Structure formats: C-alpha cells, structure tokens
Amino acid sequence: xxxxxxxxxxxxxxxRSFYFYIELLFAVILLIVLLFVIPEHISVQQDQYVYLDMPxxxxxxxxxxxxxxxxxxxxxxxxxxSGIREYxxxxxxxxxxxxxxxxxxxxxxxxxxxxxxxxxVVSITDDGQLxxxxxxxxxxxxxxxSLLSILHNADSDLLEQRFDEQEVRVLGIKEEALNDKVNAxxxxxxxxxxxxxxxxxxxxxxxxxxxxxxNAYAVTASSVSQYLLSKITVVLFTSTASCLITxxxxxxxxxxxxxxxxxxxxxxxxxxxxxxxxxSFYKDxxxxxxxxxxxxxxxxxxxxxxxxxxxxxLWVRFIPSYPIIQGFKEVIISNGDKAYVWIASxxxxxxxxxxxxxxxxxxxxxxxx
Amino acid sequence: MIKVEGLYHSYSNDENYAVKNVSFEIPKGEIxxxxxxxxxxxxxxxxxxxxxxxxxxxNASVAGYDIRHIKNEMFNRIGVSFEQSNxxxxxxxxxxxxxxxxxxxxxxxxxxxLIKLVGLDGKENVKAGEYSKGMKHRLTFARSMINDPExxxxxxxxxxxxxxxAETIKNIIKKQNEKGVTVFLTTHNMYIADExxxxxxxxxxxxIKLIDSPRNLKLKYGEKMVAVEYVSDGSPVKETYSTVLSxxxxxxxxxxDSREILTMHTKEATLEEIFIKVTGKxxx
Numbered sequence: 001x002x003x004x005x006x007x008x009x010x011x012x013x014x015x016r017s018f019y020f021y022i023e024l025l026f027a028v029i030l031l032i033v034l035l036f037v038i039p040e041h042i043s044v045q046q047d048q049y050v051y052l053d054m055p056x057x058x059x060x061x062x063x064x065x066x067x068x069x070x071x072x073x074x075x076x077x078x079x080x081x082s083g084i085r086e087y088x089x090x091x092x093x094x095x096x097x098x099x100x101x102x103x104x105x106x107x108x109x110x111x112x113x114x115x116x117x118x119x120x121v122v123s124i125t126d127d128g129q130l131x132x133x134x135x136x137x138x139x140x141x142x143x144x145x146s147l148l149s150i151l152h153n154a155d156s157d158l159l160e161q162r163f164d165e166q167e168v169r170v171l172g173i174k175e176e177a178l179n180d181k182v183n184a185x186x187x188x189x190x191x192x193x194x195x196x197x198x199x200x201x202x203x204x205x206x207x208x209x210x211x212x213x214x215n216a217y218a219v220t221a222s223s224v225s226q227y228l229l230s231k232i233t234v235v236l237f238t239s240t241a242s243c244l245i246t247x248x249x250x251x252x253x254x255x256x257x258x259x260x261x262x263x264x265x266x267x268x269x270x271x272x273x274x275x276x277x278x279x280s281f282y283k284d285x286x287x288x289x290x291x292x293x294x295x296x297x298x299x300x301x302x303x304x305x306x307x308x309x310x311x312x313x314l315w316v317r318f319i320p321s322y323p324i325i326q327g328f329k330e331v332i333i334s335n336g337d338k339a340y341v342w343i344a345s346x347x348x349x350x351x352x353x354x355x356x357x358x359x360x361x362x363x364x365x366x367x368x369x
Numbered sequence: 370m371i372k373v374e375g376l377y378h379s380y381s382n383d384e385n386y387a388v389k390n391v392s393f394e395i396p397k398g399e400i401x402x403x404x405x406x407x408x409x410x411x412x413x414x415x416x417x418x419x420x421x422x423x424x425x426x427x428n429a430s431v432a433g434y435d436i437r438h439i440k441n442e443m444f445n446r447i448g449v450s451f452e453q454s455n456x457x458x459x460x461x462x463x464x465x466x467x468x469x470x471x472x473x474x475x476x477x478x479x480x481x482x483l484i485k486l487v488g489l490d491g492k493e494n495v496k497a498g499e500y501s502k503g504m505k506h507r508l509t510f511a512r513s514m515i516n517d518p519e520x521x522x523x524x525x526x527x528x529x530x531x532x533x534x535a536e537t538i539k540n541i542i543k544k545q546n547e548k549g550v551t552v553f554l555t556t557h558n559m560y561i562a563d564e565x566x567x568x569x570x571x572x573x574x575x576x577i578k579l580i581d582s583p584r585n586l587k588l589k590y591g592e593k594m595v596a597v598e599y600v601s602d603g604s605p606v607k608e609t610y611s612t613v614l615s616x617x618x619x620x621x622x623x624x625x626d627s628r629e630i631l632t633m634h635t636k637e638a639t640l641e642e643i644f645i646k647v648t649g650k651x652x653x
Contacts, residue, residue, distance in 0.1 A: 005471035009460070016459040212455030216512070219419050219449040220472035221441045365423070 002222045006230030010204075014234050017207070019200050023192070027242035030188050034250055040179040046097045047115065049089075049135075051108045053123035062122065063101065069094045075101070082114045109135055178332065185250060186328035187303045193243040194267040194324050195299050197235045201275030202292060204231055206285040214363075224363050228356070232272045239268040251332065259341050260331045266345040267324045270352040277355050280362035323347065370520050370551040371395040371418065376427035378413050387413045389575040391427070397519075400542070400552040402566035404559065404640070406650055410575040411555040412452065415522055418553070419449050432520050445475045448518030452525040452555075454505035458498030462489055462508050465497055466515055473516040483511040488537055503530050510538060514545070521545065524555045539565060559640035569640070573648045583640055590646055591638035595621060599628040609636060 014020040052059040067073055075090040080100065087107050089100040102108050105121050112119030112135035119135035132152050136145070150159070208214050217227050243264050247255075278295070282288035302322035305312050306329075316322055323344040330336035376391040388410040395401045403411050416422035418431050420439040429436045434443040456465045466480030484493045487507040497505055510526055526542065527535040542565055546552055556562055562569050563583045571578040581589070593612040598605055608624075610617040612635070624630070638646075645651060 002472050005468060009457070009464075009468045012464065013457065013459050211458055212451065212453055213457055215421055215451065216449075216455045216469070216509075217472070218421055219444055219447070220469060221444040221474050221516075222472040223441055 003226045003230060006222070006226055007233050010230050010234040011237070013204075014238065017204075019203050020238055023196055023200060023238050023242050024245065026192055026196075027245040030192055031246050031249055034181055034184060034188070034246070038181050038184050040181045044096070045094075047117040048097050048099045049102060049108045049111045049115075049117060049119040050099055051102045051105050051121045053105060053121050055124075058124060063090075063092075066092050066099060071095065080111065080115075082111060085110075087111060112137075178329070182251070182332060183329075185247070185332060186325045187306055189243055189246065189264070189328050190267070190321050190324040191299070191303065192246070193239045193264055194271050195296070195321060196242075197239050197268045197272040198275035198278070198295065199292065200238070201231060201235050201272040202279045202285065202288060204235075205276060205279035206282075206288070209279075209283065225360055228276060228360065228363065231276070232269065235272045236265055236268050240264060254334075255332055256338075259338060260328070262345045263324070263327045263331060263341050263348075266348040266352070267320070267327070270320065270348040270355070273352045273355040273359055277359045277362065280359055280366055320348070320351075370397045370399075370432060371401075371553060372428075372430045373414075373418070374428045376414065376417065376424075376429060378410075378417055378422060378425050382425075387575050388417070391572070391575070391577055393570055393577065393580055395551060395553065397551050398546070398549050399567045400546050400554060400565050402562035402569035403553065403555045403572060404557065404562050404569050404644065405572035406557055409572045411557075411572055412524060413575075414572070415449075415524055415553065415555050419447070419522055420444075442474065445473050445516060446518060447520045447522065448513040448516060449522045450510045450513035450524060450526055452528065454502065454509045456497045456505060456508050456512065459496060461494050461496050462500075462511075463493040465508060466512055469512050469515050475516055477515050478517050480515070483514055484508075486514075486541060487511045488534060503534060506530060507534065507538070510541075518550065520551045520553070522553045522555070525557070526554070527556075527558060527561055535561070559644065563640045571644055571648055573650050578648050586640065586643050587637050590643040592636070594636040595633060596636045597621065597624060597633045598631040599624055600631065601628060605631055 052062055054062070063075070067075065070092045071094070075092055078089055078091045078100070080087045080089060087102065087110075089102050089107075092099040092101065100111075102111075108119040108121055111117070116137055118137075121133040121135075123131045123133070125131045130152065132148075134148055214227070218224070240261065243260075247260070274295070278288055278291055282291070285292075298319055299321040302316050302319050302325055305316045305322070306325050323340075327341045327344040330338070330340050372394050374392050376388055377386050378388040379386045391410070391414060393401075403414065405411050413422065417424055418429060418436060420436060420443075424437050432443060432446045434440060456462075457468070460468065462484055463480050466483060470477035470480060481490075481493060484490055487510060489504060489507055489511070492500070492504065497508060500508065506529055510523075513521065513523070521542075523542065527538050530538065539561060542552060542554075546565075552565075554562065554566060566583060568580060568582050569586070570580040579586075594609050595612055596607065596609045598607045600606070610621045612618065625633075
C-alpha cells in the first residue's frame with residue numbers, strides 16, 4: 001500500500017515535470033528521424049573533380065569508358081557554385097561517386113580546395129601512359145595514399161590476384177544483415193530508453209533534495225527502499241513507453257517483445273540505480289554534472305564501435321552500453337542470439353541489485369537536516 | 370518518552386562536536402523546550418532523535434525505541450515538523466497530506482481537517498509551489514500531525530508566521546498537549562517557549578547549560594522588583610522597589626497608603642534575559 005502510494009505520487013509528479021515529456025517527445029523525434037530521415041540503405045556518394053589533360057580524342061575515349069559506369073549512360077551539364085564563382089562541368093553519376101569533368105586544371109584545384117573533395121588531373125606521358133595527379137585534403141590515411149600510389153602503377157592483374165589471395169573467414173554465417181534504418185534502432189533504444197533513465201533519475205532525486213522532501217519521507221513509517229523503488233518503477237514505466245513509441249511503428253509485431261522488454265527493463269533498472277548512486281554523492285545537479293557527463297561519454301563509446309564495426313577493442317565490451325546495444329540487435333535479428341540477451345539481462349539485474357544495496361546504504365547515511 | 374544520555378555528534382567525525390555530552394529526559398505529556406541561538410546544536414539533537422542523523426556516541430531512546438537501531442514502526446508514534454518547509458511543490462496541499470497519510474501503519478487524520486486546522490481551507494487544491502513561505506510552513510506543520518503522533522518534534526513552528534497565525538499554531542500545540550501529546554519544541558523564540566513549555570533546556574555551543582521550568586528560572590534568576598506609577602503633586606511618578614529589602618517594602622507600603630496608584634506590577638525577568646544571564650550569549 002505504501003509502495004503503491006509512492007508510485008502513484010511519483011507518477012503524478014512525473015506527469016507534472018517536463019523531464020517526463022522531454023523523454024516521450026525525444027522518442028517521437030527519434031521515430032520521425034528513423035521513419036523519414038534515415039533511409040533503409042545509406043549510400044555515400046563522393047564528389048570527385050577531374051580534368052582530363054590530354055588531346056580531345058583521348059579525353060573522349062576516357063570519358064566514354066567512364067560513362068559505362070554512369071547510371072543512365074550519358075553526361076549531364078552542370079554548374080557548381082563556390083563563393084561568388086561558378087564552374088561549368090560535365091557530370092557522370094556512378095553508384096558510389098559523382099565525377100565532375102572540367103575543362104581546365106585550375107578549376108579542379110580551386111574546387112578541391114574550397115569544396116573539400118578529391119581532385120584529380122589525368123594526363124598522358126610521353127610514352128603514352130596515363131599519369132594521375134591527386135589533390136587531397138591532407139587528412140587522408142596513409143593507407144589511402146598508398147593505395148592511390150599503387151592503384152595506377154601496379155599491374156592490375158597482379159592486384160586482383162593479391163585480392164583473391166586474401167583469406168576471408170566468415171565468422172557469423174547465420175548473421176542476418178539489418179538495413180541501415182533498423183540497424184540504427186539498437187543504439188537509439190540504448191541511449192533514449194535505457195541510459196536516459198540515469199539522467200531522469202538524477203534529476204528527480206536532486207529535485208527532491210532541493211525541496212527537502214527526502215527528510216520528510218525519512219520520518220515516516222515507510223522505508224528508504226520503498227522510496228527508491230517507487231522512483232525506479234516510474235522511470236522504468238517512462239522508459240518502456242518511450243521504447244514502445246519508437247519500436248512498434250518501426251518493427252511492428254515482428255520481434256520478440258517479451259525478450260526486448262526483459263533487456264529494456266533490466267538495463268534501465270541498472271541505469272536508474274546508477275543515477276541514484278551518483279546522486280547520493282552530490283547535493284545538486286550542478287555538482288553532479290561532471291560525473292554524469294563522464295559516465296555519458298563513456299557510454300557513448302560502444303555506440304561508436306557499433307557504428308564502426310572495424311573498431312571493436314576488447315575493453316569497449318566491458319562498458320555497460322555495449323551489451324545493451326548488442327542485446328537489442330540480437331532481439332531485432334530474427335535468428336538472433338537469445339542466450340546473449342538472457343545473459344546480458346541477468347547481468348544487469350545482478351549488478352543493478354548490488355548497486356541498489358549500496359545506494360540504499362548511501363541514502364540512509366546521507367540523510368541530513 | 371525521550372531519554373538521552375551523553376549524546377555527542379560531530380559532522381566532521383572528529384573532536385569538533387556540534388553536540389557535546391547532552392543528557393535529558395522528557396516524561397510523557399510534557400512540552401519540553403530546547404532553546405538556543407542558531408548553530409547551538411538544537412536541530413542536530415532533533416536530527417539524531419528523529420533518525421535523520423546517525424547516533425555516534427551516547428544513548429537515546431525515543432517512544433521506547435533505541436535510536437541506535439531505529440525501526441520504521443517508531444515513526445507511527447512520532448510526528449516531525451521541520452524548520453524549513455519541505456513539501457512537494459508540484460502537489461496540492463490535499464495531495465501532499467493524502468500521500469503522507471498512506472505512509473503510516475496507524476489510522477491517519479483527515480487531510481482536509483488538518484488543512485482547515487492550520488487555516489489553509491479554501492487553498493487545499495492549490496499546488497504547494499504557489500503557496501507563500503508561511504503557508505508552506507503551515508502545511509509542513511499540518512503534515513506532522515497526519516499520523517496523530519504521541520510524540521511531536523517541532524522545529525521552530527512559528528518562525529516566519531504573522532502573529533495571528535503564530536497564535537493559532539500555539540493554540541494547536543496546547544490542544545494537542547492537553548490530549549496527552551508529548552512535545553519536543555526546538556526554538557530560539559523565548560516568548561513561545563515561556564508560554565508553552567513545562568520545562569526548558571538552554572543549549573549553547575552544543576552543551577546544555579541548564580534545564581528547569583520557566584517559572585523556576587524566573588524565580589531563581591529574576592530580580593524580585595515591583596514597578597509602581599503614582600501621582601505626586603499632580604504629576605505621575607515611576608519608581609521601582611525591591612520586594613526583598615525591608616526599607617523598599619516600607620516605602621512601597623507608604624506609597625500605596627498615601628498616594629493615588631496609576632499602575633503597579635511585578636517586574637519579572639524574561640526567559641531571554643535569563644538566557645543571556647546564564648549563558649552570556651544572545652539569542653540570535
């Protein structure tokens with residue numbers, strides 16, 4: 001009865017606080033972004049500026065060869081504006097790049113400088129070989145520079161042979177490839193639905209500290225645990241609501257919602273308890289901001305690793321947001337690893353309970369007049 | 370109802386004590402005033418007795434419970450009103466009291482009755498955040514009665530209230546006491562202490578300097594004087610005489626017999642004057 005009264009009170013307070021609406025609004029914004037902004041397949045078309053510094057027939061020959069890769073097989077006359085200047089070019093649209101052909105070298109150099117794209121001048125040497133000059137930006141990796149160095153110098157057959165000799169091992173043969181839109185859902189759920197709980201909880205606690213109501217609660221026949229649990233319950237409720245707002249319209253009924261809720265609630269429980277623990281060490285949110293910001297930045301790191309699969313160091317896997325993101329991915333994949341989700345959830349519950357125990361002691365200790 | 374022996378408390382966990390060797394006992398049904406200036410250790414003592422601060426050294430029992438091992442059930446029998454108002458600003462007065470009424474295992478008083486008692490009727494559905502400081506203070510005071518406590522801790526219950534409202538609060542305290550409620554009153558207001566308390570303790574720099582009833586203190590420390598205003602040769606004259614010295618007594622008798630008396634009253638020392646006399650400190 002006491003617990004239910006506390007939950008009811010926390011729900012009333014939450015609905016009268018802007019944090020509640022911010023969380024839900026953010027879920028709606030995420031939904032809109034995922035529905036209308038992020039495409040199912042993100043294609044990165046790079047702009048390239050090229051001048052064919054060679055006699056007309058040779059230039060025509062090279063252009064015709066390039067047109068074989070054009071999406072509609074013909075060039076398009078375009079004008080590029082940079083500052084107050086306009087540059088005329090012929091556009092060849094490939095699947096992975098837009099190649100602008102200019103009729104003088106200086107235009108390529110100018111645009112490579114102002115538009116921050118790769119520029120290239122292709123000429124013919126005295127012995128009839130193609131000669132490539134690249135205008136790079138300076139921040140390209142050594143790997144790319146080396147690749148460009150050998151690309152036109154080495155024997156193409158030899159390169160192809162070397163490529164074929166590379167040993168490729170497929171690690172996850174059952175892995176289902178998610179499209180770019182769905183692939184963006186796990187980190188968004190992790191941050192908006194699970195980790196946001198840490199901030200919201202800290203905000204609620206600091207509001208209570210500011211109003212002094214924790215002391216008033218402490219002199220009732222209700223326990224500190226009930227006070228903390230009622231807050232956790234309300235934050236879990238809003239986390240679930242914001243998660244469903246995002247997930248249901250995007251994924252429909254095609255996923256295991258019970259499994260998703262298990263991971264969501266367990267990880268949000270861990271996150272909210274972490275928020276409680278942090279807030280027990282500080283008097284107000286301005287004092288706690290440094291620590292909250294540090295934890296948030298740390299939690300972002302696995303999100304970066306998720307978006308850049310080639311960067312996946314072992315230590316990142318120990319950051320709690322890593323199993324949350326990977327867990328949501330396993331839930332979304334139709335043949336995902338359910339055991340991973342179960343183990344991750346059990347881990348969050350276990351660690352959450354330990355932190356809750358410590359937090360309870362902290363709150364009992366730090367009640368002051 | 371309260372028994373305290375050798376109580377010490379240090380916020381810095383060293384020898385720098387906010388409360389030093391404090392001992393007292395409060396029987397059931399008494400209004401006990403804990404008087405002292407700001408920073409004297411009053412609220413610290415109340416904090417320890419209500420479980421908000423850990424008991425570091427000494428012994429204390431409240432309503433029969435050892436406060437070294439406080440149980441939640443103890444709070445069914447005590448009420449605490451804080452010096453700083455601490456109510457949920459986003460809840461109405463009625464919602465505030467209704468919520469707290471559910472946190473006890475004993476029958477609670479009707480929130481609307483309490484709201485009316487402290488003069489907030491008509492404002493019960495207004496959010497506490499929209500209340501004035503005094504109104505919030507009254508709501509905090511009302512909340513401390515929600516479980517109909519046997520032992521009532523009141524920290525500066527009339528601070529910041531206008532005289533009329535302060536009078537109402539004093540009357541409520543008196544009535545509760547008449548019903549048998551024991552009151553631990555923490556204040557630096559000597560007038561309210563003088564009016565309400567059966568006994569008072571003077572606390573300065575964390576130490577209790579004395580404990581006695583206001584009457585005894587006045588008898589012990591007050592100068593036994595009578596101020597008389599009479600008419601002499603058509604003009605009013607004011608004089609003060611000792612009720613102890615024989616020549617003053619004779620002179621006073623003569624004036625009463627031979628002059629027209631305009632006013633005459635005993636000149637008692639106030640608790641504040643006694644406090645300053647005993648402790649050498651002002652009540653600020």
